[in-house]
């Protein structure tokens with residue numbers, strides 16, 4: 001049987017360890033932020049050498065689904081970082097805008113490391129359901145990329161009649177020769 005003084009000592013130590021966390025839960029303001037980056041290889045995670053994207057707008061909503069009026073606006077700096085300082089604990093939602101026309105948002109929540117993944121829903125441009133509790137959250141990120149349109153090269157096969165512009169402008173391969181032979 002353990003002596004009573006040992007149980008008492010353990011209890012006091014536990015109280016001392018938990019004290020800082022209890023103070024935070026009382027409502028000390030926290031930081032909420034992240035980074036917008038250019039996802040060069042479009043894999044949804046920030047790899048070495050993939051740069052930040054500046055000038056992206058971020059709006060902060062005091063609820064889980066970005067409804068109603070926002071309570072703060074941010075813009076990404078030269079390295080793609082944005083920050084809402086001194087935010088109280090609670091539920092939040094972020095909505096991004098000013099994304100260059102033609103750019104896409106990279107796939108959401110790829111991999112296991114939240115510090116390097118993209119958290120934005122590519123369809124809504126929002127991060128919903130952010131629960132800010134007890135500690136700063138600086139991992140609400142967005143990856144962007146500019147899709148490259150693939151242009152298929154057209155190689156006409158022999159016998160193909162090509163219609164260009166307003167009418168019949170050219171013939172390809174040996175079809176050209178056969179056409180002329182018949183004339």
Ligand SMILES: [Ca+2]
Nearest residue numbers: 043045046047
């Ligand atoms: Ca990447």
Ligand SMILES: [Ca+2]
Nearest residue numbers: 109114117119
């Ligand atoms: Ca994530």
Ligand SMILES: [Ca+2]
Nearest residue numbers: 114117139141
């Ligand atoms: Ca993230």
